[in-house]
Amino acid sequence: MTKPKIYTMSFAKVYPLYIAKAERKGRTKAEVDTIICWLTGYSPEELQEQVDKQTDVETFFAEAPELPSRNLIKGVICGVRVEDIEEETMKNIRYMDKLIDELAKGKKMEKILRDSS
Template sequence: MKSTQEQDDQIANMVFSKIYPLYLTKVEKKARTSNELNQVISWLTGYSEAVLQKHINGSATFEAFFADATINPNAKLITGKICGYKVEEIDNPITQQVRYLDKLVDELAKGHELKKILRSA
């Protein structure tokens, strides 16, 4: 399944602080915590808790959010389908990074252990 430029642009222009509460609700419904969610996001992005909090309270788009991030080198180990797309086959870097995040949030909500979510080579 190929994403279109329009879909990629739409994802890039979503505001992180508007999506974060949706992630939080998803994981809290499954008895996970905001600390665990933030740990997963920090693992992927390299953000400290303080920087992550600025993004949670800010207005950065996903494009800006990931532009400032240092993506974990083990992010390439994130595989599988999310929203009908295999994350490892997504060409657009921003879309792939957002889908990586979606996949990690899904795994957290499904009750996977943090050590498995935070992949190590």
Template sequence: MKTTPEHNERMRTMTFAQVYPHYITKVEKKGRTQAELLEVIEWLTGFDAARLQALIEEEATFEEFFARADLNPNAELITGSICGYRVEEILNPVTRQVRYLDKLVDELAKGKKMDKILRAG
């Protein structure tokens, strides 16, 4: 799916630190925990809690965040619609990776089982 250059630039330059508190609020409002959110983020990126905190403190952009990530090989199994876009159709790599994360957070907040979220088979 085609995203606009402006949209891709916004995704690239937004910091993880700007979005992370919203992720926490979203999942906790729906009865999930910050530990579950961290598990989902670690599955996708390979970042443990300490590394994530360091990225937050340095205000890493999403471009830097995903450049340093060890993206899970099963990330390509993340499909579906988020924010009006089909994740699997997004052409820009950084935008697609941000939307992978958004999709996982959304699934967690909607109460999906962890093994399904983590594409465990």
């Protein structure tokens, strides 16, 4: 079975699209970075290293230090319930899509990051 094209795409190509989507709605690159770091466990410096290395999306998630809070993410993205996606890489991609969508729709960062405090 062949991998979906997104898996082999450089994260450096996808990343600016997330930023552009957020900025079109009045949000910032810093907020996008915060979301990605929260989801993946990368530090801001590690995130930038992944972008600079042109790491593919599959490796980006495979090398993520931790994905601790992703089980708190529920809902539908692209017509699919994220918690029902079985393949891990696709699930992680959809989690990130969902969080960036929430940011672009004006949701508060505390809600996006599922702040349970």
